[in-house]
Amino acid sequence: MKADDLDPILHGARRARLAQAMQAGIAVLPTAPERVRNRDSHYPYRYDSHFYYLTGFAEPEAALVIVAGAQPKSLLFCREKNAEREIWDGLRYGPEAARERFGFDEAHPVSALDAKLLELLADQPALYFPVGADAAWDARAIGWLNAVRANVRAGVCAPERVQDVRALIDEMRLVKDAHELGVMRRAAAISCAAHRRAMQAARPGRYEYELEAELLHEFRRSGAQFPAYSPIVAGGANACVLHYVANDALLRDGDLVLIDAGCELGGYAADITRTHPVNGRFSGAQREVYELVLAAQAAALGQVCSGKAWNEPHDAAVRVLAQGLRDLKLLSGSLEEALEKETYKRFYMHRTGHWLGLDVHDAGDYKRAGKWRTLAPGMTLTVEPGLYIRAAADVPERLHGIGVRIEDDVLVTEAACEVLTAAAPKSIADIEALKRDTRPRAGDAR
Ligand code: GLY
Ligand code: MN
Ligand code: MN
Numbered sequence: 001m002k003a004d005d006l007d008p009i010l011h012g013a014r015r016a017r018l019a020q021a022m023q024a025g026i027a028v029l030p031t032a033p034e035r036v037r038n039r040d041s042h043y044p045y046r047y048d049s050h051f052y053y054l055t056g057f058a059e060p061e062a063a064l065v066i067v068a069g070a071q072p073k074s075l076l077f078c079r080e081k082n083a084e085r086e087i088w089d090g091l092r093y094g095p096e097a098a099r100e101r102f103g104f105d106e107a108h109p110v111s112a113l114d115a116k117l118l119e120l121l122a123d124q125p126a127l128y129f130p131v132g133a134d135a136a137w138d139a140r141a142i143g144w145l146n147a148v149r150a151n152v153r154a155g156v157c158a159p160e161r162v163q164d165v166r167a168l169i170d171e172m173r174l175v176k177d178a179h180e181l182g183v184m185r186r187a188a189a190i191s192c193a194a195h196r197r198a199m200q201a202a203r204p205g206r207y208e209y210e211l212e213a214e215l216l217h218e219f220r221r222s223g224a225q226f227p228a229y230s231p232i233v234a235g236g237a238n239a240c241v242l243h244y245v246a247n248d249a250l251l252r253d254g255d256l257v258l259i260d261a262g263c264e265l266g267g268y269a270a271d272i273t274r275t276h277p278v279n280g281r282f283s284g285a286q287r288e289v290y291e292l293v294l295a296a297q298a299a300a301l302g303q304v305c306s307g308k309a310w311n312e313p314h315d316a317a318v319r320v321l322a323q324g325l326r327d328l329k330l331l332s333g334s335l336e337e338a339l340e341k342e343t344y345k346r347f348y349m350h351r352t353g354h355w356l357g358l359d360v361h362d363a364g365d366y367k368r369a370g371k372w373r374t375l376a377p378g379m380t381l382t383v384e385p386g387l388y389i390r391a392a393a394d395v396p397e398r399l400h401g402i403g404v405r406i407e408d409d410v411l412v413t414e415a416a417c418e419v420l421t422a423a424a425p426k427s428i429a430d431i432e433a434l435k436r437d438t439r440p441r442a443g444d445a446r
Contacts, residue, residue, distance in 0.1 A: 006056040008103030010179050012074070014172065015054050015064075019072035021168045025126030027066040028117065029165060030137055034060045044226060049358035050130065050169045052267055057102055059092060061110050066128075067120060073105035077113045117144045122156045128165035166363070173357055174364035175378035180357065181411065183268045184380060185420055187224065188409055191262040191270035192423035194218035198233075198261075199431065200438040202278050204253035208233040211259060212247045219263040228269035228360045231261035235278065239403025240388040242350065251278045256286055258403055262360070269360040271382050272421050273407035280435035282428055285398040289387055290428060292324035293404045296385040300352050304383065304410055304417035310372040314352040317385040321348050325387075330395065347389055353382040356409055379412040380420075 018027065031051040035043045047058050055064055055076065062078040081094035099107035108116060121127060121144055129141050141162070148158040176184065194215045201214045211233045219227060234244045235251040239258035251257055255278050262270035275290065277283070282290060299320045300313035322338040325331040325347055331338050338344055355362035357380060366373055386405030389395060406426055410417040425431050 006102075007179060008056065008101065010177070011054060011056045012103045015066055015074045016072060017172060018054065018165075018168060019066050019068040019074075021171075022066070022068035022126070022128055022165075024069050024124070025128055025159065025161070025163075026117070026120050026124050027068070027128035027165045028063060028141070029054065029066075029130065030063040030134070031057070031060060033134075046226070047267075049267065049363070050166055050173075053169065053173055053358060055102060057093075057098065063110065063113055065113075065117070065120065075116070076102065076104045076107040077110040077116070078107060080109045080111075114140070114144065118147050121145070121148045121159055122151070124159050126161040126163055127159045128163050128168070130166050131162060131164045133166075170363040170365070173362065174355065175376060176357060176380055176411075177378070180268065181378075181380075183266045184270070184357070184409070184411075187228075187263055187265040187268050187270040188272075188420040189423060190219060190222040190224050190265060191272050192421055193222065194261065194263065195259060195272055195274050195424040196434065198259055199274065199276050199425065199434055202251060202257055202276065202435070203280075204251060204278055206251050208235055208238075208247040208249050208251060208257070211251075211257065212261075215259070215261045222263075224263035224265045226264045228262045228264040228271060232259065232273075233261070234258045234403065237391070237401030237403065239275065239405075240390050240401065242388070253279050254283065256282075256290075256402065256404065258405055260405065260407065262409075267358050269356060269358070269362075270409055270421065271356055271360050271384075271407060272409065272424055273384060273386075273405040274424055274426060274431075275404045275406065276431045276435065281432060286402060286404075287428060288328065289389065289399065289402050289404050292321065292328075293385055293387055293406050294426065294428075295324070296320040297383055297406050297408070300383045300385060301408075301410065301417060301419070304375060304381070304412060306375055306377050306412055306414045308375050310366050310375065313383060317352045317383075318344060318348065321385060321387065328396075328399065330389070330399070347387050348385065349388070350384075350386070352385050356380045356382055375412045377413055381410060381412070383408050383410055 029051045032048040034045055037043045045060055065075040067073050076098055078098050079092045095107035197218050198211045198214045212231050215231050230245045232244050233247045235249055235257045236255035238244050256275050257278050258275045260273040262272050296317040300317040303312040303316045322344040323335050325344055331343050355364045384407030388403045389399045391400035409420045425434050
């Protein structure tokens with residue numbers, strides 16, 4: 001997605017909604033800084049999600065200012081045109097073109113931000129700001145407030161209230177609009193294709209990083225800008241390390257490989273996990289564990305619809321997993337005991353999902369006033385139960401080192417949920433069929 005795919009009317013409408021939620025006051029939202037990787041090389045640049053949600057503007061060194069009230073307006077502060085730098089780094093919009101292209105009421109050089117805020121903050125009741133997100137910006141915000149306060153004897157009133165602007169934007173981001181859902185569907189489709197490709201490429205003797213390369217190739221050839229997070233390609237017992245990212249081990253005959261990877265397209269993340277046999281066939285023990293996780297996921301998906309509480313999918317998954325762990329002789333005692341004492345946490349230690357959107361773990365509270373939030377149409381989340389069975393003396397040997405997670409991205413609708421990532425195979429029959437159809441023939445190169 002290039003900037004030209006963006007719709008300034010859409011972003012303008014979001015800014016208007018934020019101004020309405022603020023009622024009065026000034027909001028200031030800086031974008032993310034560029035970060036040095038070493039010496040004069042930078043990490044790939046990624047804008048701040050809140051800033052981008054409200055602007056669609058992808059350049060660094062920029063800030064959005066919103067003036068709420070009877071006549072709300074939005075101002076962009078950005079880099080000026082610079083012929084010399086544009087030879088090296090490419091286009092900079094500059095304030096004039098940015099104002100026109102992105103639909104701001106005003107745009108100014110970013111160097112003018114401090115002076116302009118002294119004017120704008122005078123006689124305003126509140127400053128809305130991402131408080132605590134960045135120490136340097138916090139200090140700068142205190143500087144603006146103190147500078148306005150220095151004028152009180154001239155009759156100027158300084159804001160009495162500083163409020164975290166992110167809380168208001170998080171509420172907006174929680175329910176996706178049609179444009180966001182369109183982008184998320186494309187990110188999901190690309191990520192499903194990448195998982196299919198990695199499934200087809202897996203075989204004994206390959207390395208985890210070779211599958212990672214297949215994923216990244218598919219993301220990029222399809223126009224996705226980045227992986228949404230560091231891909232996990234975990235063969236055998238590596239799957240029991242939840243945040244495994246080394247991806248440098250040999251894939252062995254008889255092992256499973258767990259792949260957790262999704263692309264970022266136009267700022268929006270997909271987040272998919274599939275677990276499949278390196279050699280194309282699940283063993284008996286692997287099949288038992290896999291079917292159990294799949295059943296837990298089906299139970300959780302059955303609880304994702306408008307009106308359900310956030311914890312209901314998780315509780316449904318846990319109930320299925322805990323019963324299955326008893327059947328596998330990994331837990332003793334009654335089901336109710338396992339649930340109450342949370343003994344299942346030895347094998348299932350994470351929650352069953354999270355909001356998904358511009359951030360892979362997206363904006364939005366999970367509880368409000370001590371109560372789990374109610375799901376509503378337009379919310380997007382992951383559903384991702386798993387089991388991680390480390391080798392131990394009290395664990396049957398045939399289950400040692402089996403780690404399985406199955407993760408889909410879903411959209412809450414009125415009556416049920418829509419699985420956005422259904423194109424990545426997950427039944428045992430579909431996985432084995434895909435791998436059978438692509439198994440190398442005798443004489444093929446490795
Ligand atoms: N890939 C991160 C997660 O599944 O939450
Ligand atoms: Mn996830
Ligand atoms: Mn994931």
